[in-house]
Amino acid sequence: MVEVTLWAGLIPLADNQKKVTVEATTIRDLLRKLGERYPGPKAPIKNEVAVVLDGTVYRNDWSKELPDGAEVFLMRRLAGG
Amino acid sequence: MSFDATFQEKKLKSVGTRPLRPDGVDKVTGRARYGADYNMPGQLVARVLRSPHAHARIVRIDTARAEGLKGVKAVITAADLPDLTNGNAALFAILDNCMARTKALYDGHAVAAVAAIDAKVARAALKLIEVEYEILPHVVDVDAAARPDAPVIDEGIFTSGVEPKPDSPSNVAARSEFGHGDVEAGFAKAEVIVERSYKTEQTHQGYIEPHACVANCNADGTADLWVCTQGHFVYRQNCADLLGLEVSKLRVTSSEIGGGFGGKTHVWAEPVALALSRKAGRPVKLVMSREEVFRASGPTSATSIDVKIGATRDGRITAATSTLRYTSGPYPDTWAEIGAMTSFACYDLENVKTVGFEVVVNRPKVAAYRAPSAPMAAFAVESAIDELAQEIGMDAVELRIKNAAQEGTRASYGPVYGPIGIGPTLDAARVHPHMSAPLGKNQGRGMACGFWFNFGGETCTDLNISADGTVTLAVGTVDVGGSRASLSLIAAEEMGIPYDDIKAVVADTATLGYNDMTDGSRGTFSSSMATISAARNAITVMRERAALMWDIPVEDVYWEEGQAKAAGSKYGNLSPLSVKDIAAEAGNTGGPIAGHSELVADGAGVSFATHICDVEVDPETGATSIVRYTVIQDAGKAVHPSYVEGQYQGGAAQGIGWALNEEYIYGEDGRLQNPGFLDYRIPVCSDLPMIDTQILEIPNPNHPYGVRGVGETSIVPPLAAVANAVSNAAGVRLSHVPISPPRILAALHKQARE
Incomplete structure (x- = not known):
């Protein structure tokens, strides 16, 4: 079970919760379950999300396992130069 | 991801050395081919007509006289680039920026384009295009645009991120907020408070090479684009989406690049060149002038930022806030949000709150510029930190060290940091x-200190071993700063062969799998990961070939210092096989030898x-x-x-x-x-x-x-x-x-x- 903190833009789409708890083992598992629970965030999750695990940002590697006790943040995907 | 990217300490031979870059001689002798250096038979010259008004409704465009001019082969307007964006606002902004549809939104906004047999005819044709404008009130200043009485640029923009949702449109497209703790309680504990307002003006990336491309659309639905870009796969997707082309039928080749710095991360004129070519049935070259680059390709945001920092007299920051207003040009974007995320990222703060406001103005569409949005936020915060140091009589470095973020610090943008490098x-x-x-x-x-999020992304690399044992390394990230040299070093290190035996090239979109563009400081980070993976895959093949040549089990063959060696004393008489030895026999041991890699590089x-x-x-x-x-x-x-x-x-x-x-x-x-x-x-x-x-x-x-x-x-x-x-x-x-x-x-x- 991991506690996920959402970025402000997602909160209104997730019943106004800033943190949600999900039973998940990988980033893919986490995003799939979030999408099932909150159909609203599906589009932003597909295109705009990056997942921060213990301070490291993951944008594409959805197979990344969620370490026990990891701090998990959903963040907007950012532009770079 | 099957590739194990975990850091492994080892002694390095090639990595860390300073050989000459493989593209250096061509560049200093003028032989390197940039965007404007490519030509096709029967090629036409494109010129773009641009709005002289900062904000104007396009009432009517009449291209008949231009089309009638001898030597003109095609004239296009927005009608030739129909909206195929299917509700994708970001893509629509790119389309509308390439060619204004109902309104010209800034001085320099494209309204029509011509393809003609030469530049003289094309320029003459532009003068024959009649555009009737209804001039509208404009606003270019970030603070003026955010005021309630400002002329509204887009009646469809209602500020998001605020409650209750506004019932009238404005130029403030969105509000975002980050932070933690209780800033009011933190300021109450402060013995010194510095509160200041700052402004930064809009700057351009200033790349020396203007945007340039040669486009060719064929009657069978295939197309080619030679272009100066930071990401040819991304340009291919942009152009295919905007012109309704099949992605794989559009082949994009990236030229050498005379600087990009974020400004060449999405298309500006390339769809126009393709649309002209499609209409004219001939190749079209489009090269922006310097004036066009400034007026109509993306600069960075202008900003207005308020900062408040409170601290005790012994130099511990008790609370900090920033309010950041960033222009995004006439289309909403997320530049202020990024500024809000980065502004206090260097510091370990118990109470912090940052708020960003995205402001649309009648200026060119903003593009990324090297760590986009972070320099302006750092300017404001690091100026205030310096003033704070002076107010409490503390050395500027010592104050920063005392408050620097470290492993375990909750970043102002949310997560807790792992091991980080500001302290060192x-x-x-x-x-x-x-x-x-x-x-x-x-x-x-x-x-001053600075922070940026690096990232990786989708990456694909091919490593091909030639008959003489030299290696071609085909990468898909455009080389903006010497990455062909760094990736050749990586391949040399991994394979155990000399740097000079490796030729790195940037492959076109038809010959390599998809790659994200070179942005987010990812070129060497990502493509080196794929190069290591590809080299290891090639070594696996070479071990198999060596086993065949020796007629021994592959399990008994290991790779060391660029050679296949037989393990154990029972093969004592077998001389090691080099890459050249194995390559020379490739035709009789299974054919060409290559290593491929497709991966996502994450964890930057x-x-x-x-x-x-x-x-x-x-x-x-x-x-x-x-x-x-x-x-x-x-x-x-x-x-x-x-x-x-x-x-x-x-x-x-x-x-x-x-x-x-x-x-x-x-x-x-x-x-x-x-x-x-x-x-x-x-x-x-x-x-x-x-x-x-x-x-x-x-x-x-x-x-x-x-x-x-x-x-x-x-x-x-x-x-x-x-x-x-x-x-x-x-x-x-x-x-x-x-x-x-x-x-x-x-x-x-x-x-x-x-």
């Missing part, structure tokens, strides 16, 4: 000889830098000269140290120009007054000292060699480092970038009057 850059600055060097008359010293890790700057200010003229400049930044592992230093120096040079001189200047009519390098002054060699660099190497745990991206962070601290130095030299605080001579003189005169 500050420690290095504290003991750097630059910090204690004497200063002369009218000279001042400033320093955040990046920090500390800069030190000495300036001399002439009190008579207000002119500033940079006397000495030092960049300290963590590279994880510097694969090619010269090009890491080049990135550090380049970022600092651009930041110095931004700090001292560069700005978009608009007239009352909303037209850009300085669209050229004579009036928009970027630093040249004679403006700068040799910029000193100190590379720290704290391995990135998520890369096999410990590599971090190094391309962007170096532009984050200079605005503040220069501003702090100038303020110390002049004895008056400068809070409006660029700190140009008129602004310095005005500040000095104001101080004298007071």
